[in-house]
Amino acid sequence: MRFIETFELLPLVNTTISLLAAFLFGTLIGVERQYRQRTAGLRTNVLVALGAAAFVDLADRIAGPVKSVQVISYVVSGVGFLGAGVIMKEGMNIRGLNTAATLWCSAAVGACTGADMIADGAVLTGFVIAGNTLLRPLANVIDRIPISEQAAEATYELRVTTSAAAAPALREKLIERLEAANYPVGDVESEEQGEDGVEIVATLVPTAVEPAELDAVAAAMESEPGVRHATWEGSVAG
Numbered sequence: 001m002r003f004i005e006t007f008e009l010l011p012l013v014n015t016t017i018s019l020l021a022a023f024l025f026g027t028l029i030g031v032e033r034q035y036r037q038r039t040a041g042l043r044t045n046v047l048v049a050l051g052a053a054a055f056v057d058l059a060d061r062i063a064g065p066v067k068s069v070q071v072i073s074y075v076v077s078g079v080g081f082l083g084a085g086v087i088m089k090e091g092m093n094i095r096g097l098n099t100a101a102t103l104w105c106s107a108a109v110g111a112c113t114g115a116d117m118i119a120d121g122a123v124l125t126g127f128v129i130a131g132n133t134l135l136r137p138l139a140n141v142i143d144r145i146p147i148s149e150q151a152a153e154a155t156y157e158l159r160v161t162t163s164a165a166a167a168p169a170l171r172e173k174l175i176e177r178l179e180a181a182n183y184p185v186g187d188v189e190s191e192e193q194g195e196d197g198v199e200i201v202a203t204l205v206p207t208a209v210e211p212a213e214l215d216a217v218a219a220a221m222e223s224e225p226g227v228r229h230a231t232w233e234g235s236v237a238g
Helices: 002-006 009-035 042-063 065-084 097-114 118-133 135-143 167-180 211-222
Strands: 088-090 093-095 154-163 185-193 197-204 227-236
Touching (some): 009 097, 009 118, 042 065, 042 097, 065 097, 154 167, 154 211, 167 185, 167 197, 167 211, 211 227
Antiparallel strands (some): 088 093
8 A cells, every 4th residue: 555655654643743734723823714704714714834844754755845835836726726715895995805814924934834833933923813803902092083175085087068069178177277276187077967068077197195285276167157066086006
């Protein structure tokens, strides 16, 4: 039997220690995820860490350290696909990014233990747990800080509604007024509104704005002959 020929006690003990370390570290990471009732909880993080450790250890025993490095690269990409499965899009919101990142880190912990770098795996485990617990209050504080219009990275559009006949002249007038206010225009489009209506949409080059200045441009455009309505809006980038 090949088992008798290949069986070696000391390498088996070494593998057992590596897998046990991966199991313990994965459990520590997974407990926090399970407590917060995330999609990937205790068992998932343990299995990811164990699987990564097993593949790296197996490659090292069969072909040596060079081959195990190649296997680590495969583990990284493979766990990336697994992490994509826990990311969910709900309308404009995306959930599960942190859970996916945690799975990726669990795989890194497992790779460390599979390469017999157990102390490194322990240190990494500590950082992962700290990132998911100690940084949470700080993230909550930052989320509550209001963002000013000037500080936000946003896309701004100025919209003017007019008739089809007046649209060409008002398009040029809109560009002139925006450039005079030092807001360069990135793009201008015309959208049909009903039978004789046209909405001119001027998208500004990404920049910080003063709301009062755009209000003034919109008011000036609204006073132009043929303009039915003028307004502006901004959307903050995610």
